[in-house]
Amino acid sequence: MIKALYLRSEFRPLNFLFLLALTASVQAVELSDSLTFHGFGSLGFTYNNDDDTTYLRNIAQPGADIDDFSFEHDSRLGLQLNYQPGNNFSAALQAVSKYRYDRTFTPDVSWAYVKYNPDPDLDLRAGRLGLDIFFRSDSRDIGYSYLWARPPVDYYGQLNVSRFDGLDINRRFTVLDGILRLKGFYGEANEKFPAFNDSTVDFGGSRIYGLLGEYQDTNWTVKLGVSQMELGDEGEDPAITELAQTLRSLGTLTSTPQAVSLASDLEMRDKNFTYYSLGIAYDEGPWRTQFAISHIDTETLVVPDNDAAYLSIGYNIDRWTPYLLLSYIKSEKPGRTTGLTTPPVPAPDLALVDALVAEAQTGGQVDQQTLAIGARYDFDNNMALKMQMDYIHSEVNPSLVWYVNDNNWDGDNVIFSVTLDFVF
Amino acid sequence: MKYFKHNKPGKLSVYGMLLLCLFLPGLSLAESLVVIVNPLSPVQQLSRSEVINIYMGRQKKLGQNDTALPLDLGGINPTKKAFYLQLLNKQLSEINSYWARLMFSGQGSPPRQLDSVSDIKQTIRNNIGAIGYLPYSEVPDDLRIVFILKEN
DSSP states (O other), rough: OHHHHHHHOOOOOOHHHHHHHHHTTTEEEESSEEEEEEEEEEEEEEHHHHHHHEEETTTOOOOOTTSSSESSSTTTEEEEEOOOOSEEEEEEEEEEEEEESSSSSSOOEEEEEEEEEEEEEEEEEOOOOOEOSSSGGTTTOGGGGSSSSSOOOOHHOOOOOOEEEEEEEEEEEETTTTEEEEEEEEEEEEOOEEEGOOOOEOTOOEEEEEEEEEEEOSEEEEEEEEEOOOOOOOOHHHHHHHHHHHHHHHHHHHHHHHHHHHHHOOOOOEEEEEEEEEEEEEEETEEEEEEEEEEEEEETSSSSEEEEEEEEEEEOOOTTEEEEEEEEEEOOOOOOOOOOOOHHHHHHOOHHHHHHHHHHHHHHHEEEEEEOOOOOOOOTEEEEEEEEEEEEEEESSOTTTTEEOOOTOHHHHHHHHEEEEEEE | HHHHTTTHHHHTTHHOOOOOOOOSTTGGGGGEEEEEEEETSSOOOHHHHHHHHHHTTTOOTTTTTTEEEEEESSSOOOHHHHHHHHHHSOHHHHHHHHHHHHHHHOOOOOOOOESSSHHHHHHHHHTTTTEEEEEEGOOOTSEEEEEEEEOO
């Protein structure tokens, strides 16, 4: 039994490729009048010109086992069952396979909900739902739905949580020529992520809730959101827990309140993250334009506050859509110190403590800009090929969105990507 | 059938637009695409933005009370391609890409895909909230025209 489980989790790229080939030839399937089967997928290859660094699409990805030529960043496969017996009730189940925290492609249930419409303009959903806190954050895995090889890393890369178990409510109003949608959601996270030194951090039980407003007319979409995540007891990197305990006891022993307060400011447990975002899209005729900005306010020094933004401009000419993507993210650099001077007896190495404190605060910093150019080629009605080149400049080392194995890293990398996206 | 005849003034209400089409150079009325609904629907006329909001899944109602049931011709169909080009100046691949985002993030389903023009007519006859598009020349007397598409 254990062996069988082990084999199942060893979901290797070759099997994945086979599955992709198998599904790519499938059409949307109508299993009955009310039950339909759909899917989406991406087969993506990236090349990073610096093999001492590991590029990440998203901090939910582990850096380990990702080479400079990689299949792991952008490849994914999603399958979805839709059940719609009538106008007022529907349900959906979606599973997605992508490279995740445990270095496998083990599929996860990404969506599983029932939806009830007491009125066509009111939706109530309960179950497992995608996290809609940034402009297009609940469709990050659906490569076919956007122009790029991947959602802008400077903006979406810092969001590890992608879903929650809970409920949401959507209400639509007609305003002028467009539709205003108000949404509220509440639930609990249920995902695990890679952390320092190959450990794993579990966000299970963290509460997430938020409010969103979106206005859409013929060409424009404007979306505003404010959300909050309250990390539970589990949402702690074990290395940080240990460091905080050390600081707290040293601070108490030597009567250094600065060390004690630093300990609690480093910890992640029971801390709040507040997310503010504004997204604007303009899609008139051949234009496909998006602009989004965000601010994250955190209560832990391990993930400092940050601001991020992107601007994407695409222009469709027949089957081709060339695009330009500019993005940046800049976090605060806390640089807090322990205030410990006299080593207590028995003396621990204060220099080591200082180094760990500095590492804890720099591991979550990120300060970089990206210029990407690319083209999407819609060679078939439900398939697209994308080619993209990213010029990235990171001002900091280490950085939250890189694994760097080179102390002299200049922070300048080029990423080449080719992606095949499909839906059925 | 008599009841439908009684409702024909609904079609008259867009005669102005039809006349306009006649005067547009290079555009023959018979080839124009028109948006049609069930004659029992209270909707007499739709604006371009209402048609867009319904077909893009943003507006879920047809009129005050009925759940909108937008209909599409399935697959790669020249009429469908012309409809989205004239309505939004968009290629079908972009429309598919738009719906991929909505469907796989649980925000809605694309218009129901039907095999033929006659399926569209029949589905509209059977559903008060249904809405479809056809070349003007194919519109039967018992369905109501609520919008005439012109090239952007």
